[in-house]
Amino acid sequence: MSSSPTGVTISREPAEGHVGGELLTVNFGPQHPSTHGVLRLVVILDGEVIRGVRPVIGYLHTGIEKQMEALRWQQGVVVTDRHDYLSPLHNNLAYAMAVERLVGVEPPPRAQALRVIMCELTRISSHCLWLGTSSLELGAMSMFMYCLRERETVLAMNEEISGYRMHTSYIRPGGVMADATERFWDMLADFVEKMPGHVDEYEDLLTNNPIWKRRTVGIGYLSAEDAVRLGASGPMVRGSGLPWDLRKTMPYSGYEKYDFEIAVEEAGDCYARYLCRIKEFRESVRILKQAMASIPDGPINVDERKMLPPPREELETSMEAVIHHFKLFTEGYSVPSGDVYAAVESPRGEHGCYVVSDGTHKPRRVKFRSASFVNLQALEHMAMGSMIADMIAIIGTADTVLGDVDR
């Protein structure tokens, strides 16, 4: 029986044959390097064995949903970049898809292909950061440098296409910000050529590494039934043998046109989740190659002057264009009243955006269904009965981003 500073009493019956006759409550975090942000865990220990975990979150709460309500529809995109800061493009896409469905427009094929390309690049860069940091925590120091090298290449491509390295706001309701430059295509061609070799390098260092395997195989087991019951998504369910990937099962943004496989592993432990993400690296490269080869020509934005500014050259000749431009940037556009839920497969799982419009130029409510928030609830289930040192591996392979948990 112990009382946590949140005013909540955590009580657990001591297990049979527990060490030393008492349970020990230990505070883990909030400033702990393995928590990928600011996560605090109140852990109940029986010797070194975990008997209870209570995540205490909210340290990175920045009122993202409240801010979205205070901004106009097109301004909200900038905020969506910032909660899950490792996959900003997926956050943009979920919001853009929700707004587009409410307005009733469909982005042109070239915009959809550019969205797929940028999302898959983001998936690679997010998995790179995940692999680098979580293997660093488990003692594989050099991985961090290899992974950050590739992440850097992706960030350079972000900069080339949008001007920003991380918070790109590239995908917007109605299309994308700008078309890809020649230099971007060269960088991308070079990247998809080299990336499979880099993934082989990661695998050489880790997949058969006995230390890595002893820290991850059989640790943090999550069965497929429990994963579904707890609402987990992404590599958390695919690592448990459930082939569920929104890109395949409920395709969006033209994913049905690409030939790729859902990365599934049966074992349900930390090692399976690692293998899953390694497979996803390769599948993302496959998608990128196909998307590059088959990208259609055409506009990158919907032809809807109420939603998107007119081209610069029209402003000099058309009165209508000037009016649209002025209205858009002083008042914004209004969206028909209604509500909609749009979901994408982010690197961490299902990232959804639930938007309610009351017919005005600002959203009535924007709710983010964050994959990290839901996956973190499964932590207690996965950690129960394992050793305290394994907690690092379990948090690591759950790949939660605390900015996304707290929003």
Place this chain on the structure above:
Amino acid sequence: MTKAKSRAATSHKHVEEEGVSAGDRWIRVSREHLVATLRALQAEGYKSLLFMSAVDHLATPVRPSPPERFELIYQLRNLDTREELRVRVWVPEDDPVAPTASEIYAPAGWDERETWDMFGIRFDGHKDLVRILMPEDWEGHPLRRDFPVGGETVDFSEDHEVWQTAPEEA
């Protein structure tokens, strides 16, 4: 076949209203029948609760006006047929209480804590209904429309709107 099946799902006896919004199917039930409806839907195959949350309709320009201020939203998915269904429940302002769904769907545990934290709607039967994102000594519920946005006016810019719904409009 799928069409016939979806009609079966919504022909549940407690459904008061149903519709489609931007392609998403939804049903509305009363607070009293929420638990029974969710249990029946889970048995029908809606195994996954994607999220639950609330919407504050205070001073909405939408006509006809909503009968109550708060609305609870439960987004469900059937993993086999890949169908989604949204369950909506009105919650009055003077009695912001609803039965908990955390016994039926595990992810509702944290979502209901967040809804309590952000909207001040209590969930009867929830084992651990404490604030989740805001500090425990925080006053007020930030996502209510009459809670100020805060912030300050930037020089030479348009006026910053501190209120979404000012106290005199509410």
